[in-house]
Amino acid sequence: MVSESWEFYTAALGAMSSLATTRINQKLQSIPHSLAYQATADAKNVVIIGGSYAGARLAQRLTETLPTGYRAVLIERNSHFNHFFVFPRFGVVKGKEEAAFIPYDNLTKGAPQGIFQHIRATATEITPKKVKLSNGDEIEYEYLTVATGSWQPAPSKFDVLEKRDGVKAFQATQKAVEVAKSITVVGGGPVGVQMASDIKSYYPTKDVTLVHSRENVMNAFGPRLQGVVADSLKSLGVSVLLGERPSVKADGSSAAEKGQNVGPGSLVFRNGSQKAYDLVLPCTGQRPNSSILSHLLPSAIDPKSGQILVRPTLQVNPGPASEKTADSNTAASNRIFSLGDVAQTGGPRFARAARAQAEVVTSNILSLIQGQKEKLVEYHPAMYEGAIKLTLGKEDYVFCGRTADGREIMKFGKENASNENFELASAWKELRARLDTPTPIRTGWEERVAAFDKHKQRFNATWGTAR
Numbered sequence: 001m002v003s004e005s006w007e008f009y010t011a012a013l014g015a016m017s018s019l020a021t022t023r024i025n026q027k028l029q030s031i032p033h034s035l036a037y038q039a040t041a042d043a044k045n046v047v048i049i050g051g052s053y054a055g056a057r058l059a060q061r062l063t064e065t066l067p068t069g070y071r072a073v074l075i076e077r078n079s080h081f082n083h084f085f086v087f088p089r090f091g092v093v094k095g096k097e098e099a100a101f102i103p104y105d106n107l108t109k110g111a112p113q114g115i116f117q118h119i120r121a122t123a124t125e126i127t128p129k130k131v132k133l134s135n136g137d138e139i140e141y142e143y144l145t146v147a148t149g150s151w152q153p154a155p156s157k158f159d160v161l162e163k164r165d166g167v168k169a170f171q172a173t174q175k176a177v178e179v180a181k182s183i184t185v186v187g188g189g190p191v192g193v194q195m196a197s198d199i200k201s202y203y204p205t206k207d208v209t210l211v212h213s214r215e216n217v218m219n220a221f222g223p224r225l226q227g228v229v230a231d232s233l234k235s236l237g238v239s240v241l242l243g244e245r246p247s248v249k250a251d252g253s254s255a256a257e258k259g260q261n262v263g264p265g266s267l268v269f270r271n272g273s274q275k276a277y278d279l280v281l282p283c284t285g286q287r288p289n290s291s292i293l294s295h296l297l298p299s300a301i302d303p304k305s306g307q308i309l310v311r312p313t314l315q316v317n318p319g320p321a322s323e324k325t326a327d328s329n330t331a332a333s334n335r336i337f338s339l340g341d342v343a344q345t346g347g348p349r350f351a352r353a354a355r356a357q358a359e360v361v362t363s364n365i366l367s368l369i370q371g372q373k374e375k376l377v378e379y380h381p382a383m384y385e386g387a388i389k390l391t392l393g394k395e396d397y398v399f400c401g402r403t404a405d406g407r408e409i410m411k412f413g414k415e416n417a418s419n420e421n422f423e424l425a426s427a428w429k430e431l432r433a434r435l436d437t438p439t440p441i442r443t444g445w446e447e448r449v450a451a452f453d454k455h456k457q458r459f460n461a462t463w464g465t466a467r
């Protein structure tokens, strides 16, 4: 019988080698493209709003493929790329928070001159032909992509635009966690589970409670992963309260209403009982940043989820015809795409899915530029896009994916170097950023060497020093 680890490695290797081959081909094709592309003064704009996992990848792909006469314009309000994967841990562990913010300077390194412009601003409104910015400027577009993601309360995301304020917000959360004796994490999805597990494993004497509104933690995932997570929380000593949506009564603080970390105060449960706490960390309440489309295409925003409706081609779906929407606006929807967490794509709300969607959008914009509507491709989520790597405290992690027939397959890991370092180097590499942050980040090779050293130490501790 094939072992689960073997099955997992085979599936992961298949997905990774196919992605790597595609990337190598793209890189090779970008060489003749960069030689052929010529900057022109009247180039038409392909505008991207939002430069995170979806928008940053899209900017890179467009600058590798757009023909002469077009250029990519990225509008992003943040000073740095926020690498959210590390936010739960860096809200607990001190010292590496600088590295969660990756500079945009080299995002499109190697792209031909004149093909890319990065504008640091907030987009405030979209008209059929222009994007209006917070600084009063208006940017014309031929094609537009909305990759504005979602809002979440701190410490999942911080409501700040500058790296220095993000670093301060991390340090404030770390301090609040350090001094609190009793901490309640609200929300039993991946972020809440990681946060509660990290707090309890870095500070074993603290009283840590995880409150979740559903009957199982990780309810959006399969039953096996739910069981693994429940067992892990129990063995770490995290108290879990299910089926509860407590209201937060903070002592003299308005932070609760703003969805920020609060404390001290109490949680009020369904039956009226109360639990005192020193700190509450909200890990719920994701809200899509879709209001930017509310003037142009109000019916394109799903009233239930708040996400932007898209067609399988990821062009915006203008929604049911309404008197509020002018015909010219509906026509504009053919030139407007949406992807990532803000869009109702049918794919998982993960970075891998956002990147896969960037490929579909790139291909479809090129087809429209070439006047080949019949070549538009559709987005269908691949299995690997929904795979999750979940840390379960400082030493353990589980990687969970699904097979083609929907079975959950897992790989458990313990104390490997990448778990400590969160593969930060690969995130920096994706943005083509130089590893010159004040926080030391190990490269992939250094991580492997560190992992080997750790195994060697364990071997020596068990069997004596090798001679």
Ligand SMILES: Cc1cc2nc3c(=O)[nH]c(=O)nc-3n(C[C@H](O)[C@H](O)[C@H](O)COP(=O)(O)OP(=O)(O)OC[C@H]3O[C@@H](n4cnc5c(N)ncnc54)[C@H](O)[C@@H]3O)c2cc1C
Pocket: 049, 050, 051, 052, 053, 054, 055, 075, 076, 077, 078, 082, 084, 085, 086, 087, 088, 121, 122, 123, 124, 147, 148, 149, 150, 151, 152, 155, 156, 157, 191, 289, 292, 339, 340, 341, 342, 349, 350, 351, 352, 354, 389
């Ligand atoms: C704490 C945490 C941990 C996570 N861990 C993982 C993980 O381990 N693996 C994984 O695959 N996924 C993980 N995710 C999910 C993943 O981060 C999201 O799927 C991903 O961020 C979606 O990317 P996006 O580009 O669609 O949107 P977002 O990342 O939300 O980014 C949207 C961008 O648009 C910008 N923006 C918004 N509005 C405007 C405007 N009007 N003008 C200009 N700019 C604007 C924002 O500043 C932001 O940069 C995690 C998420 C969180 C919060």
